[in-house]
Amino acid sequence: MPPLRGAKRRRKAALEKKAAAVAMASAAAGDPPGDWWEAFCIRMSGTLSSIEDAQRFESIFKMPRRAFDYVCNLVRDEMMVRSCSYTFLDGTVLCLEDRVAIALRRLNSGGSLVTVGSSVGVNHSTVSLITWRFIEAMEERASHHLRWPDSIEMEKIKSKFEKIHGLPNCCGVVDTTHITMCLSSAEPNCKVWLDQEKNYSMVLQAVVDLDTKFTDIVTGWPGSMKESSILHSSGLFKLCEKGERLNGSKLKVSDGSEIGEYLIGDSGYPLLPWLLTPYQEKDLTESSAEFNIRHSSARTVAPRTLAKFKDTWKFLQGEMWRPDKHKLPRIIHVCCLLHNIIIDLQETAVDEAQAWPSDHDAKYRQQVCQLADENGVRVRDKLSQHLISK
Structure with a gap:
């Protein structure tokens, strides 16, 4: 992509700063894992693990819950553009956390599209589409983290x-x-x-x-x-x-x-x-x-x-x-x-x-x-x- 210039670059920087501020405030709240996390664990393993939530969470996503929440809030707008387009195999619509979780699993597990999809109960094409949407969203909203x-x-x-x-x-x-x-x-x-x-x-x-x-x-x-x-x-x-x-x-x-x-x-x-x-x-x-x-x-x-x-x-x-x-x-x-x-x-x-x-x-x-x-x-x-x- 060509470099951003002038007003366009300033608008992009302003959007990034606003998104980061909102995401940081949400992450700082330190909300504990709730129903979403429990449901995701059940989808992955069929039962809740006996491992403590925080350890279980970091072992799966390679980041603490605070960072995960920050990333979710950072990419929320881009990831939820087509809010009803992505579903689990049982027809349940994927929430924001589901989408980010699937993209992270694709990147940190090394598993194939089929393997990742099977592990969480979605079609392999859904894994591919969500992961690329996540990549684009991160490029748009998180570039200030590497400068x-x-x-x-x-x-x-x-x-x-x-x-x-x-x-x-x-x-x-x-x-x-x-x-x-x-x-x-x-x-x-x-x-x-x-x-x-x-x-x-x-x-x-x-x-x-x-x-x-x-x-x-x-x-x-x-x-x-x-x-x-x-x-x-x-x-x-x-x-x-x-x-x-x-x-x-x-x-x-x-x-x-x-x-x-x-x-x-x-x-x-x-x-x-x-x-x-x-x-x-x-x-x-x-x-x-x-x-x-x-x-x-x-x-x-x-x-x-x-x-x-x-x-x-x-x-x-x-x-x-x-x-x-x-x-x-x-x-x-x-x-x-x-x-x-x-x-x-x-x-x-x-x-x-x-x-x-x-x-x-x-x-x-x-x-x-x-x-x-x-x-x-x-x-x-x-x-x-x-x-x-x-």
Whole structure:
């Protein structure tokens, strides 16, 4: 879709803000599960589970009730446009909560349309139609949950990176993951989706903060592209190169010079003034070794976040059978929005020491990029010296 401009963008932002305010107020009320939840449990299992409601709810929908209620209120208008069009097999009309629940089950269970439909008592075509309506509604109403941080938010992100990992002025970690697909070799242009491990895949590039939130994503690119190529093709790269991002307060280092804001990434990325990668030499100096230690420690948040993300939204895990490659980026985007919403509404801070899986790209080898900008080399060296001189 083309970018929104002028008055249209302002109207969309106003609608999003109003919808979010209404949804947040409703979610804050903290209404306990009622008749809808009990009826849904019976449809799924034939009997109410002995597991406590809250645990049962989160095990099914991968989010607390508060977040579920917020999402329902956010997408209410779009999801209920055809209020009597969708029914259970027994003829009962699906309420708003039913529709959102079915869409979430489709995204987080990894089950087929038939499997999800059978589990809740609806036709598989109903699951398909409701899920796509949900995707469109989330795009329309929830896009404000995934945006680049403002200056105040960025200062908090930088402070956290310095406090926890000793990396001052760091604004996030960039990483990529592969969403694998099952394509026919007879399909036109199928080879472009063939990645380095001989899987058909689509790539998601994400910038992650220490609260495990996505602050920037780009997706839709084929698996045949390397991490460095995807970066260079992204809006993130263009904005950073033009100085429109990572242009906040600078760090004054020990020799009196200044270092701007930066991201960190693994060795699959080029070394740039605003994207610092680890030293790849074997014999490292004291300062280089110290930088690599801190860099490695901070960078782990990205693979752990991507692993948790794919484990939650199992629709994106495993091989998808001939997906619509025009719709798939939009589904990935909405799963990222849902990921951020759950974090935004959680009542306790993320425990970075929590034992999450980190293998989001099983059997994928580490890519290595040898590109190194001269200014990037200088910035990394200055920062490394600063770290051991403090």
